[in-house]
Amino acid sequence: MPTLFRFLFFCAVIVGSVYGxxxxxxxxxxPTEREVTIRIPSERVNPQP
Structure with a gap:
């Protein structure tokens, strides 16, 4: 059982570190806000039949 407790303690330390x-x-x-412009070719917007 001591190895199980050691493993669970190790997992708890890792999870606590990630949470921190x-x-x-x-x-x-x-975060910084900025304006984004994406150009879409007209062939993709209005496909010719």
Whole structure:
């Protein structure tokens, strides 16, 4: 049983670390907004029969 507890503790530490990194990213990283323009060829919008 001690190896099972050690494994579960190791998994909990990894999950906690990932959760902490996600919280830090949400808290400290601010996304920048910018205008996006995508050109679509007219052949794709109005296909000729």
């Amino acid at each position: 990194v996600m919280v830090a990213l949400v808290t400290f990283v601010e």
